[in-house]
Amino acid sequence: MRPLPRSFYMRSTLLVARELLGKTLVRIDGRRRITGIIVETEAYLQNDPASHSFRGPTKRNEPMFGPGGHLYVYFTYGMHYCANVVTGPIGRGEAVLIRAVEPTEGIGLMKKRRFPDNDASEMSEQQRRALTNGPAKLAQAFGMTTEHSGIDLVNGPVIISKGIAIAKGTVTTSTRIGISQGTEKCWRFYIKGNRWVSKT
DNA sequence: AAGGCGATTGCCT
DNA sequence: GGCAATCGCCTTT
Numbered sequence: 357m358r359p360l361p362r363s364f365y366m367r368s369t370l371l372v373a374r375e376l377l378g379k380t381l382v383r384i385d386g387r388r389r390i391t392g393i394i395v396e397t398e399a400y401l402q403n404d405p406a407s408h409s410f411r412g413p414t415k416r417n418e419p420m421f422g423p424g425g426h427l428y429v430y431f432t433y434g435m436h437y438c439a440n441v442v443t444g445p446i447g448r449g450e451a452v453l454i455r456a457v458e459p460t461e462g463i464g465l466m467k468k469r470r471f472p473d474n475d476a477s478e479m480s481e482q483q484r485r486a487l488t489n490g491p492a493k494l495a496q497a498f499g500m501t502t503e504h505s506g507i508d509l510v511n512g513p514v515i516i517s518k519g520i521a522i523a524k525g526t527v528t529t530s531t532r533i534g535i536s537q538g539t540e541k542c543w544r545f546y547i548k549g550n551r552w553v554s555k556t
Numbered sequence: 557a558a559g560g561c562g563a564t565t566g567c568c569t
Numbered sequence: 570g571g572c573a574a575t576c577g578c579c580t581t582t
Contacts, residue, residue: 398563406563416578434575436564453563492564534563 357382357389359515365424369443369450372424373399374545376441378522381457383498384513390465390498392457392488393519396546396553398532400440401450406538409449419506421449427514429495429505436492439500441509441516455491455533455544458552463487466497490554522547 360379365372376394383390400407408417408430419428420442428440428451440451459466466487467479479487488494495501500514509515526549529542533555546553 400563408563411579414579430563431577432562433564434562434577436562438563440563455563486566490564532563536562 357515357517359510359512359517360425362423362425362510365441365443365509366445367424367443369399369401369452370543372441372443373397373452373543374527376452376454376516377527377545377547379519380460380517381454381494381498382512382515382517383462383500384515385462385465385499388462388465390462391460392494392498393460394454394457394516395550396454396456397544398453398455399450399543399545400453401543402448404538404541406532406535406541407449407451409451413449417449420451421447422506424448425509427500427504427507427509429500429502431502432492437495437501438491439495439498439504439514453491454494456546456550456552456554457488457494458550459484459487459497465499469499470497485551489552 376397379394381392409420413421419426423446424443426442428442440453442451444450470487488497528548530544532544
């Protein structure tokens with residue numbers, strides 16, 4: 357479980373967004389580990405009206421303007437958190453939203469965070485997917501909040517490490533979800549057929 | 557100082 | 570499929 361090197365993130369945001377598919381998102385949670393395979397991402401670029409960085413640096417989006425390889429977590433709709441991977445050099449203002457992961461380790465902890473009122477019974481297939489099939493869902497499952505915004509993905513306690521190979525021809529692109537500007541850009545990437553992808 | 561709204565989710569019809 | 574929840578941030582007075 358070694359973190360990907362800084363150089364991975366210091367490249368074109370569209371390339372990083374695509375190559376993050378199949379990588380492992382890791383949260384060191386006290387003594388335990390929560391991990392998942394990234395299966396869906398979205399890129400947010402410079403001069404992109406859909407990006408939080410579009411109107412320049414603010415207190416909230418400050419990590420987006422730092423060096424690549426850091427986490428940017430924002431709070432939205434009064435109740436949700438979403439986690440991004442900052443890309444490129446200082447001042448660029450670009451990032452990749454992690455929209456979905458396939459759970460691999462720490463599923464009990466994810467369940468506790470997502471469905472705190474559940475008893476100990478087994479999850480249905482639908483519940484298993486609902487653990488992490490959306491940006492705010494996976495942030496909740498991994499326990500990531502604005503307290504984690506700005507942390508270094510090369511040092512932790514959240515890191516991204518090598519994952520699995522993606523079968524050839526299974527990476528798909530589409531327009532981004534939930535935005536009102538920049539809607540024509542196909543900057544969403546996902547693994548076709550994966551059950552944790554938020555929307556097909 | 558005030559108002560509008562969001563890179564979403566879950567519940568209700 | 571439609572819509573409320575819920576609040577911090579940003580824009581506009």
